[in-house]
Amino acid sequence: xxxxxxxxxxxxxxxxxxxxxxxxxxxxxxxxxxxxxxxxxxxxxxxxxxxxxxxxxxxxxxxxxxxxxxxxxxxxxxxxxxxxxxxxxxxxxxxxxxxxxxxxxxxxxxxxxxxxxxxxxxxxxxxxxxxxx
Amino acid sequence: xxxxxxxxxxxxxxxxxxxxxxxxxxxxxxxxxxxxxxxxxxxxxxxxxxxxxxxxxxxxxxxxxxxxxxxxxxxxxxxxxxxxxxxxxxxxxxxxxxxxxxxxxxxxxxxxxxxxxxxxxxxxxxxxxxxxxxxx
Numbered sequence: 029x030x031x032x033x034x035x036x037x038x039x040x041x042x043x044x045x046x047x048x049x050x051x052x053x054x055x056x057x058x059x060x061x062x063x064x065x066x067x068x069x070x071x072x073x074x075x076x077x078x079x080x081x082x083x084x085x086x087x088x089x090x091x092x093x094x095x096x097x098x099x100x101x102x103x104x105x106x107x108x109x110x111x112x113x114x115x116x117x118x119x120x121x122x123x124x125x126x127x128x129x130x131x132x133x134x135x136x137x138x139x140x141x142x143x144x145x146x147x148x149x150x151x152x153x154x155x156x157x158x159x160x161x
Numbered sequence: 162x163x164x165x166x167x168x169x170x171x172x173x174x175x176x177x178x179x180x181x182x183x184x185x186x187x188x189x190x191x192x193x194x195x196x197x198x199x200x201x202x203x204x205x206x207x208x209x210x211x212x213x214x215x216x217x218x219x220x221x222x223x224x225x226x227x228x229x230x231x232x233x234x235x236x237x238x239x240x241x242x243x244x245x246x247x248x249x250x251x252x253x254x255x256x257x258x259x260x261x262x263x264x265x266x267x268x269x270x271x272x273x274x275x276x277x278x279x280x281x282x283x284x285x286x287x288x289x290x291x292x293x294x295x296x297x
């Protein structure tokens with residue numbers, strides 16, 4: 029008791045901050061290393077799995093991607109730039125869903141561009157559906 | 162001359178101690194910035210050539226990433242995985258917080274595989290996006 033009273037300093041107490049700085053530096057380096065600044069941009073295929081009866085009433089606008097790398101609608105080959113006008117004109121009938129039927133062998137780049145063009149044309153939801161060979 | 166002499170005397174009395182308080186302040190600010198901006202996203206581990214799209218918009222940073230390579234392999238967190246393992250990996254990565262899924266397909270990957278991956282991911286994730294790049 030006497031000792032502790034005696035050891036209470038009359039001048040100001042100096043806390044050693046070196047361990048604190050060490051810890052903070054270690055935390056800082058950990059967070060610098062662990063942080064990954066990814067900034068991804070992309071398109072989202074918004075669609076709800078609706079009931080079948082509403083789909084049969086309004087058949088969705090569909091495009092086919094065969095393995096040959098072409099783009100078809102109802103059996104006719106069309107160009108990528110034709111999709112946006114087709115979707116825009118069809119908006120009254122089936123505005124909700126654009127269906128892209130992809131065959132094995134067609135390329136993801138083309139499928140993504142078709143989705144992009146359909147969204148550009150005003151499609152609310154775009155669905156990619158795989159078809160068996 | 163007199164000033165020089167005084168400053169020298171001042172240095173001597175201090176014993177060359179540096180005031181570290183501003184240093185600690187700056188380091189704390191940096192630390193808080195990195196803590197706040199940390200997202201801890203595990204990258205798929207391969208670099209793909211993303212398809213070019215015009216309507217690309219910025220996606221959620223804190224999302225689960227899958228990549229499809231040119232050779233039609235699916236990658237997640239640096240490892241090649243199978244198609245049917247995707248729902249399990251989404252459950253593992255999201256831990257009952259609903260995280261969105263971002264798929265990075267290569268331009269020359271199979272579109273049918275991309276469609277199957279999206280279908281698998283949609284069974285667990287609230288939204289599924291395709292990573293693209295804007296045409297220059």
